[in-house]
Amino acid sequence: MSTVRETRSGRAAKVKEAGGVLEVLQDEVDRAKLPRFFRNFAVIEAEVVSRFSYDPLLVPGLLQTEAYARAVFAGHCPPLSEEIVDQHTEARLSRQKLLARVPLAELSFIVSEEALRNPVDHAEVMRGQRQRLLEVSALRNVEVQVMPAGRDVSMEQVTVNMDGLHWFKSSYSGPGGGDCVEVAAGLDAVYVRDSKAAGGGPVLRVGRDGWAAFVALTAG
Template sequence: MTVANRRKDGRAVPSPRTVDVAHQRKREDDRPGVWVAYGKLLRKFRIAAGYSQETLAPLLGYSPEQVASVEQGRRAAKAAFTEAAERVLNAGGVLATLQEDVDLAKLPPFFRDFVLLEMEAVSRFDYDPLLVPGLLQTEAYARALFEGHVPVLDEDDIDNNVDVRLTRQKLLTKSPLVDFCFVLGEAALRQQLVGSETMREQYCHLLTQSRLRNVAIQVMPLGAGFHPGLYGGMVMVETSSHQQYGYFESQGIGHVVSEPARVSEFALRYGKLRSQALNIEESAAFIQQLAGER
């Protein structure tokens, strides 16, 4: 190796090819195990059915590159992909059985414990001061958030994040129904993340969701004075076993609160918060007014 390929301390400088190989191995090591297992099963069913990736792709409504990514465990299969693969490959429900775990692995590690609690919830109360909560976001609003993420996400990560966020919204209508309450800070509604038409669509979506029997949406106006929500956002969850938990998140770091005394403080603050916010009818009128301003 020439002198130009060594550092001042005498150690060899990795060649670009070595760096690329190392980077690829790291990406492969980062693949969730359930994605890899799903991909191996998909490949097995595809070969057994006599399809190549190129011939299977149009039958699923995806490109050959996307099929290859799923088989290699680099991309998570969406629910629609799995439904099509089950039908075309006669997979007997094997792939569908993995879908929930595939979706869970899309989530950031810090959020997974909370989502497992959320899936067992009988009630979920949420306060968001700065953004529309994920369970109420439109696809366009969610995509704008992930496209503006720092550090920058690649397209696959953006698609995965949007998909899992929209998939989680099934919680709003699952049976048995979960009792939801969302208190939104006025700033969350006025924050112009995207164009006027997309924000109008978001407001209309909030109004539609507020008409669900199990969903209450309230607005905390900016002129309300001091209220417990000024400490930051929070979520309260009660599970089917009547265990209560709190959750809060900031700058991509989340924490589940299980200590009874601390959870009780969350409940006290949330009750006070709801009493100070606009009521359900006033909140709907407020959001309707914002929709008309766009």
């Protein structure tokens, strides 16, 4: 009987090990379906401790429904083949495992009102996408904010009360702070400060359009 139990235990261990290998291989297969320029970022994204994004024109990929994502890729110019649209859509949905990954990642999204009004597809798809945002925002590790349209663009140093803001720092920052900065998303602006002077140093306030331009420039 002991031999039987050991055999079963050994088989179970092999099955568990094989499952882990298959999961890793599946992640690699999914990443291969992404556009080539995005693959390295996807590897980093899958391992983040926290992630912040500002999206002025489209709902961010991590929050998109299948129908919305498919419409985005179908609108590519020059047009993509149906096979490529399918591959990119599957890969985008696979990235969304980050929302519930263990350990949980702290995720913050600022989506502009214009992005929600941008008619990527017909009304039913857009309603489904807005419902998806409501569902995801209920997750305890996810924060979704909508930036109202028509805000003034400004960039200035401010000394306003920072209570209530959630500050995010690069997962590559060491415990000593180094030369890193921290970023927090407010209702009408993005705030930046030196991580070494947290709580006591100057804070830079950047208007949403200015921040979007900065992110686009650094992303290349």
